[in-house]
Amino acid sequence: MTIDQLNSHDFMTYKHLCLFLFGLFTLGAPITRAADPAATSDHDVVIYGGTSAGIIAGIQALKMGKSVVVIEPSDCEGGLTTGGLGQTDIGNKMVIGGLSRDFYRRIARYYSEPEVWKWQQREDFRDGGQTRTGKGEQTMWTFEPSAALTVYRNWIAEVGLALILRERLDREDGVKMKNGRIVSITMESGQVFTGKMFIDCTYEGDLMAAAGISYTVGREAIAQYGETLNGVQTKQAKYHQFVSGVDPYVVPSDSDSGLLPFRFRWPRERRRGRRACAGLLLPHVSDRSS
Numbered sequence: 001m002t003i004d005q006l007n008s009h010d011f012m013t014y015k016h017l018c019l020f021l022f023g024l025f026t027l028g029a030p031i032t033r034a035a036d037p038a039a040t041s042d043h044d045v046v047i048y049g050g051t052s053a054g055i056i057a058g059i060q061a062l063k064m065g066k067s068v069v070v071i072e073p074s075d076c077e078g079g080l081t082t083g084g085l086g087q088t089d090i091g092n093k094m095v096i097g098g099l100s101r102d103f104y105r106r107i108a109r110y111y112s113e114p115e116v117w118k119w120q121q122r123e124d125f126r127d128g129g130q131t132r133t134g135k136g137e138q139t140m141w142t143f144e145p146s147a148a149l150t151v152y153r154n155w156i157a158e159v160g161l162a163l164i165l166r167e168r169l170d171r172e173d174g175v176k177m178k179n180g181r182i183v184s185i186t187m188e189s190g191q192v193f194t195g196k197m198f199i200d201c202t203y204e205g206d207l208m209a210a211a212g213i214s215y216t217v218g219r220e221a222i223a224q225y226g227e228t229l230n231g232v233q234t235k236q237a238k239y240h241q242f243v244s245g246v247d248p249y250v251v252p253s254d255s256d257s258g259l260l261p262f263r264f265r266w267p268r269e270r271r272r273g274r275r276a277c278a279g280l281l282l283p284h285v286s287d288r289s290s
């Protein structure tokens with residue numbers, strides 16, 4: 001099915017699209033599990049969240065001689081990087097260093113192999129904007145999700161990073177504390193992880209919240225910390241703004257008519273929070289795994 005055909009199906013709701021993408025990005029994902037769900041696994045560093053942050057943190061911990069495990073609640077490691085966000089807002093890419101820059105070097109090496117160019121000639125590819133790869137650079141800043149997944153899986157195997165998928169934190173009773181420190185976390189399956197240090201690398205911050213750490217939803221007021229560029233910047237909002245007249249409803253201006261396909265309604269309390277939108281990469285080819 002092509003993208004054009006996908007959009008022509010009126011019955012394909014937002015929920016159906018999410019299920020389609022879930023299957024797309026988790027197809028063939030290796031599942032690493034502990035042998036005994038009731039057993040206790042002890043490590044120097046326990047990382048909850050197999051996002052890019054979690055993987056890089058795990059690799060760094062190994063480099064420091066620590067025992068480490070990365071726990072990812074979903075079927076696939078890599079977070080947004082392997083889920084479709086292949087052209088990140090970088091700004092000044094020269095400030096990106098260390099293992100993070102090594103990822104982009106590995107992306108460049110991946111695309112240096114002729115066999116990965118299945119749908120386009122390498123010389124025809126052009127990236128642009130702040131992610132443009134300059135002549136002679138050893139890094140590449142734009143990539144397909146499948147390329148990121150291949151890079152991460154090869155890297156994880158190379159360093160021997162322990163990665164466990166499909167293990168979700170018991171948010172009600174799964175965090176055990178002692179003297180203000182986390183000593184163990186328990187998954188919904190009953191698997192227990194003990195450690196000297198725990199790192200929350202999820203996007204949601206579930207471990208942080210379950211441990212009772214304070215947090216803020218949305219943006220703090222300027223007066224709270226004496227900052228000048230935080231808060232809701234309506235006066236200085238000049239770029240990346242919706243033009244007037246955009247209407248999300250089936251019948252214009254009638255909220256009771258329902259939302260147009262693939263839109264969703266923000267809860268009122270979150271409408272002034274921080275939001276981000278990104279273009280999802282879906283190849284216009286039959287082999288969706290690429």
